Structure formats: C-alpha cells, structure tokens
Amino acid sequence: MSPIPSTSIRRRRFLLYTVLALLSVFLFFHTTGISWELPSILKDSNLPSLSRANIVSLVKFKQDSSQGSQKSKFDAKVDEIYGLIHLVTGEDEENQHVLVNMREFDPTEPVGMDVYAPGEVVHWQEEAERLDEVYPMVVFSKTFCPYSKKAKKLLEKYELVPQPMVVEVDLRDDATQIKALLTRLTSRSTFPNIIVLGESIGGSDDLNRLHENGSLKKLFEKAGFEVEGDV
Ligand SMILES: *[C@@H]1O[C@H](CO)[C@@H](O)[C@H](O)[C@H]1NC(C)=O
Numbered sequence: 001m002s003p004i005p006s007t008s009i010r011r012r013r014f015l016l017y018t019v020l021a022l023l024s025v026f027l028f029f030h031t032t033g034i035s036w037e038l039p040s041i042l043k044d045s046n047l048p049s050l051s052r053a054n055i056v057s058l059v060k061f062k063q064d065s066s067q068g069s070q071k072s073k074f075d076a077k078v079d080e081i082y083g084l085i086h087l088v089t090g091e092d093e094e095n096q097h098v099l100v101n102m103r104e105f106d107p108t109e110p111v112g113m114d115v116y117a118p119g120e121v122v123h124w125q126e127e128a129e130r131l132d133e134v135y136p137m138v139v140f141s142k143t144f145c146p147y148s149k150k151a152k153k154l155l156e157k158y159e160l161v162p163q164p165m166v167v168e169v170d171l172r173d174d175a176t177q178i179k180a181l182l183t184r185l186t187s188r189s190t191f192p193n194i195i196v197l198g199e200s201i202g203g204s205d206d207l208n209r210l211h212e213n214g215s216l217k218k219l220f221e222k223a224g225f226e227v228e229g230d231v
Contacts, residue, residue, distance in 0.1 A: 079198055080185055082127065084178070087099065100173045132198065135162070139192050156229075158216075216231075
C-alpha cells in the first residue's frame, strides 16, 4: 500500500467538511421553514426597472425581426392620421409620397399603415412621436378656399414655434384621396382642417371661436408651441 500524500488527505477532508457544512445549512433552513430567497440584489425588482417604452421597443424589436402580419398588428396601435401626416410631410422623391401612385385602396375604409409609406420601414410609434414634435400642427388647406386663407392669416398672427405645416391639398395629385381620408379620420370633410397633435381642432370658424374667447393661445401652449405673436 502506497501512502497517500498528506495534501490529498487534507483536500478530501476539506471537501467533506464543506459538503457537511452546506448540508447542515440547507437542513437548518429546510426544517425551520425559513424560505429561501435570493439576495435582494439579484432579484428582478432591483434591476433597473423596465419602463413601458423599453418593453414596447423590445416587443417591437421582436416583431420587426419576425416581419409580416404581427408587425402590422403592432402598427395598428398608432392612429392612421399619423400615416397621413407622415405622407404629407415627407420628402417627395419622384412623387413617391403621392397616394395615387400606390396600389388601389378604398380611403373610406381603414387601411394599413404601409399605404402611407410604401417601400419604407417605419417604426410607427416612434414616427408618431417625431411627427408630434416636428409637425405639431398640420393645416390641410386649399389654395383658393377663403376659409383656408382666413385660418392661415389668423394662425400667422400667433407666430407659432414650430411653424404650422400647411398642405395645399388642391395642388396634390392625390387631393381626392386625401379629402376622403380626412373625412373618415377626422369626421370633417371641409377645408381647412387643422390637425394638432394628431387631432382635428376643426376649421376656420372653430379656430375663430377659440381665438375670440381667448382659449386658442392656451390650446397651442398646452400642445407645446411657443406663441411669439402678440395675440
Ligand atoms: C371657447 O370656445 C370654445 C369653442 O366654442 C369652447 O369649447 C370653449 O369652452 C370656450 N372657452 C371659454 C373659456 O369660453
């Protein structure tokens, strides 16, 4: 029998004691009924909490990578009006942003967001936020319409920052489609149609009424505009 080197014995003994120690700790908690808990630093609640936006972007990431029907289901959460605002505020590259160039669609029925952004990959939640910031007001106007002129004149007095985006619908090839879309999306078929943060605040008469009773300035300030005009 060859003698076992003493270091090896020590190591084995150490292992045995360690196992026994762990076992007794386990039994102690087990029999005393103290529940096992992860140290709080390891628990989820101590991780930086996921905000709704984080979760949304995670979900979006997942859906973007899976493409297809799931993506459009997600996009359905953003109001269609933002599709239209995206279309009319976008850079016009070879008339890509004109609805008549696109596949046939019925503007009186809800349409997928892709109709407004053919060939583009748009994250609509983010895009709606961007549009609210850069184009908080979109005025759908007609060049020869006296009500549109009146509304534009009144809006100029407010010297809004950012400036309202004026879309002269009659100058566009897709005027018919835009009128039909606005009628469905805002329940208003006449011009001008003034959209603030994705909601129609009405036409020229509505604007005037709000102006005369002094609530228009507050409405604009609440929507994030700076009112620099003396109104
Ligand atoms: C101002 O007029 C608008 C539109 O008619 C109305 O909704 C609002 O309550 C009025 N506000 C005040 C302060 O009179």
